[in-house]
Amino acid sequence: xxxxxxxxxxxxxxxxxxxxxxxxxxxxxxxxxxxxxxxxxxxxxxxxxxxxxxxxxxxxxxxxxxxxxxxxxxxxxxxxxxxxxxxxxxxxxxxxxxxxxxxxxxxxxxxxxxxxxxxxxxxxxxxxxxxxxxxxxxxxxxxxxxxxxxxxxxxxxxxxxxxxxxxxxxxxxxxxxxxxxxxxxxxxx
Amino acid sequence: xxxxxxxxxxxxxxxxxxxxxxxxxxxxxxxxxxxxxxxxxxxxxxxxxxxxxxxxxxxxxxxxxxxxxxxxxxxxxxxxxxxxxxxxxxxxxxxxxxxxxxxxxxxxxxxxxxxxxxxxxxxxxxxxxxxxxxxxxxx
Numbered sequence: 001x002x003x004x005x006x007x008x009x010x011x012x013x014x015x016x017x018x019x020x021x022x023x024x025x026x027x028x029x030x031x032x033x034x035x036x037x038x039x040x041x042x043x044x045x046x047x048x049x050x051x052x053x054x055x056x057x058x059x060x061x062x063x064x065x066x067x068x069x070x071x072x073x074x075x076x077x078x079x080x081x082x083x084x085x086x087x088x089x090x091x092x093x094x095x096x097x098x099x100x101x102x103x104x105x106x107x108x109x110x111x112x113x114x115x116x117x118x119x120x121x122x123x124x125x126x127x128x129x130x131x132x133x134x135x136x137x138x139x140x141x142x143x144x145x146x147x148x149x150x151x152x153x154x155x156x157x158x159x160x161x162x163x164x165x166x167x168x169x170x171x172x173x174x175x176x177x178x179x180x181x182x183x184x185x186x187x188x189x
Numbered sequence: 190x191x192x193x194x195x196x197x198x199x200x201x202x203x204x205x206x207x208x209x210x211x212x213x214x215x216x217x218x219x220x221x222x223x224x225x226x227x228x229x230x231x232x233x234x235x236x237x238x239x240x241x242x243x244x245x246x247x248x249x250x251x252x253x254x255x256x257x258x259x260x261x262x263x264x265x266x267x268x269x270x271x272x273x274x275x276x277x278x279x280x281x282x283x284x285x286x287x288x289x290x291x292x293x294x295x296x297x298x299x300x301x302x303x304x305x306x307x308x309x310x311x312x313x314x315x316x317x318x319x320x321x322x323x324x325x326x327x328x
Contacts, residue, residue: 077325078325078326078327081325081326081327082327085327138308141304142300142301142304142305142308143301145291145292145300145301145304146297146298146300146301151292151293154291154292154293154300155288155289155292155293157292158287158288158289158291158292158304158307159288161288161304161307161308162284162287162288162307162308162311163311163327164308165284165307165308165309165310165311165312166311166312166314166315166326166327166328167327168308168312169311169312169313169314169315169316169326170315170326170327172312173315173316173319173326174326178229178316179312179313179315179316179319180229180233180309180312180313180316182233182309183232183233183234183236183237183240183306183309184236184240184302184305184306184309185305185308185309185312186301186304186305186308
């Protein structure tokens with residue numbers, strides 16, 4: 001996966017610390033260095049890319065569990081609903097990888113993920129963290145759209161990417177922001 | 190069924206965008222959507238129309254299809270909830286259409302930008318659910 005990792009500068013804002021850099025750590029630790037799925041998928045089948053997306057989804061599920069510890073009310077209910085959908089994405093990606101003859105990568109332990117997460121002091125911290133993770137997920141699925149070789153795989157990536165776009169909108173609304181930051185969530189025609 | 194050309198796929202998306210744009214313009218005129226939300230959604234749909242027209246021009250389109258406002262619009266302009274539900278259905282339709290097209294279009298350079306509009310339409314759905322004030326922000 002081509003997740004772009006922002007280097008942590010010498011002076012960073014609290015938002016960057018909770019969002020960008022922390023999420024970059026999550027991504028760096030969730031799959032970029034993992035071996036592609038085992039088994040026998042053909043090179044170029046898309047299984048390795050799906051494995052990277054799956055590793056990211058595993059990390060995001062763990063991240064929402066951390067966020068839920070400090071969220072309350074509507075934000076907690078929404079985070080739980082999002083986490084449920086992320087778990088469904090995990091299952092869908094696992095199925096796609098198996099269909100290609102691959103062995104879906106397992107997630108890491110909650111403790112391993114937790115070591116890479118920022119300390120979330122309150123709901124605001126959690127929502128900023130979630131927003132950055134969702135942005136990175138949208139970007140990852142849109143990049144996969146250009147790289148996956150098969151129409152059915154691209155369709156799945158697009159559908160999951162649409163879910164991530166809605167999640168991103170939801171965590172922005174919960175912060176009092178417009179659901180869509182602009183007409184193009186990443187890039188433009 | 191014969192596979193559709195990139196031109197035809199983009200034309201279909203443009204027709205959907207015109208329906209969305211017409212809907213938000215009419216809703217703003219009739220004050221059945223808040224001016225801040227309605228204005229933001231209208232402006233973003235306008236940007237999508239502009240981008241699709243550019244893509245169509247790049248794909249060789251010469252004669253734009255005429256766009257017609259959706260016939261069902263009159264009935265839903267009576268109150269805010271009715272319009273929000275109508276617009277939500279239209280946004281959901283747009284998300285599904287973009288997902289299908291972004292996956293199917295032959296020109297790989299168009300897949301990611303079409304996906305970025307899809308993600309924006311998905312966020313519009315969240316904004317409309319929030320405006321309705323019922324149920325979850327995510328479907």
